[in-house]
Amino acid sequence: MVEPNAQSSVVRHSKPRTAGKGASKGGVVMTTQINETELEAQFAATIESKDRIEPRDWMPEKYRKTLVRQVAQHAHSEIIGMQPEGNWISRAPSLRRKAILLAKVQDEAGHGLYLYSAAETLGATRNELTEKLIAGKQKYSSIFNYPTLAYTDVGTIGWLVDGAAICNQVPLCRTSFGPYGRAMIRVCKEESFHQRQGYELLMTMMRGTEEQRASVQESVNRFWWPSLMMFGPPDDDSPNTEQSMEWGIKTHTNDELRQKFVDMSVPQAEALGVTFPDEGLKWNEERGHYDFSTPDWDEFWAVVKGNGPCNEQRVAHRKRAWDEGAWVREAALAFAENTADAAADTADAAADSTNTAADTTNTAAEETAK
């Protein structure tokens, strides 16, 4: 296992790929030892010119650690996030909605894959990060520690939760670490697709029966405040924000993004015909923004610290899936390592057969053996 920090002191001999200011400096010293100060200067120049840092580039150890933490947390959020909506796949009220929901939850697994891959370029493997998640050593977005109590929540999560996630994530497409930024471009495209689907579901339900409209309002009431909390604690209580902004990992503060989210959501709620559960929500002509009440930060910290309605349930579910899958992952490894020759022999023998299924299976055997 390569620990994320194992490469920190290694002086890289690959040519620094920084453009602009960094390039001339790199040109002088590219062949042999580059001292730490110059590396830091190149790194700073890359950040300064809003260029991407790539996996082979030198980077400060703290930058690497911060990124591993953030990308892992993001990947875990995608995977844990499969559960609250997955809770309604079996009960989706129409076959079309079942297909949409199943495809969405599947997309989340895909996002998890891209993000774990991005983390891997920083030296942290998927297995190692998963172990940390199920041991409670790494976090995921607290929003998923809230329960989904109605199928309607699928729509609300799409609209508000995915909407808030997009507000947070779109700026990350320009984040300074290349693999993360590129993964985010793809993730954001699919997230905005999901958000539209969620909004469309609520819109459709609002055109339905009185009971359906009541269900939409009830669901929005439950998810509004947790959605606002998705932007993280207030700026004066957010220990990591400053350094992350300096490094170009983060580009907006929590409070800026939260305000933006409120401003965008109010007209959407009006178009939908629902209200948000906040009597303090009012347009402020002077500020040019909506005023809103303070979220319950005590609840926020309680959930972050592990006391949310579903924290234990979510991690236990992930742990169960991971533990119960261990024998399968071991079998795949053993098959690839120990029986490659035998499998190839069998494939040869069976290849004489004219049967299509045998061909299919042989191809599978060879591929798996590889």
Add this chain to the structure above:
Amino acid sequence: MTNEPSIHVDHDEAGANIDHENAYSGLLVNDAHWAFGTDFEDPLAGVDTTVPSGVDPKDLAAYCLMLGDDALVFSQRISEWCSSAPDLEEDIALANIALDLLGQSRLLLARSAAADPSLVPQLPEGSPVPDEDRLAFFREDLQFRNVRLAEVPNGDFAEAVAKILIYSTWRLAIFERLQSSRDSVLSAIAVKGVKEMSYHRDFAGRWVLTLARGTEESKTRLLTALEGLWPLWDELFETHPVEASVAAAGIGVDPAEVADEAGVILDQVFAAAGIERPERDALAGVRGKRGRDGLHTEALSKMLADMQVVARQYPEGQW
């Protein structure tokens, strides 16, 4: 309104034109193309649904219901794996298989309803629930015509791949023949299904081989799974009178016809995997009645109770 949503700016590959200001831009724009599966109402729109001559529409409808229920019930079972698979790649693959089968079932149920509207459960006047959903969510277990293999509760991952291998080997042999059905809808469904289920069989075959030749534990689990499923094998090839009728009319396939072929294919997979075909007797029915007759295991009504609960709560709901 003070905050009109701005015009949506599409993301480009480089991320240069991403609209950082408004995650909601475009939400209110009427764009029919944006949401998966939401761009059509009638899955058979544009397809000629005239019932061909020489077949009783009731038989065609019952036959489509049988095939549609197989796909629906099996899809429902496989989708239960979501977020519980051994690794992300398998989670994604299983969801794919469930989605393909769900797509097949929607077409088949819609075909069934079009051929014989009297099969479709009645709901309060003016209910907007479409036929495919009435059939899926408003029938009782005794009205489901799926084979019992499709409904048995999930076991471990070995059970999942063994079940998918058995189902897709059987169904692929049927669909390969169904491609030349005189019913243009069934034929189109079969053409699509053959491509999909070739992948399903490949996925399952690959895993059966891997588990058989992996560790002692994986081999034991695989053999246990096959042993448990094998009593349901014979039922797949029994000919129901409806199947005999549509087969005679050149519309459907008599499953008995594909028994040998499916058996040979499975035996080849078993040979490649170095395992034996299980020796278990067929699961009996009740006075000869089995899945195709609406006689199921105890597991089906529980599955349906879960599957149908929200739809039944809103018999006039819009989704």
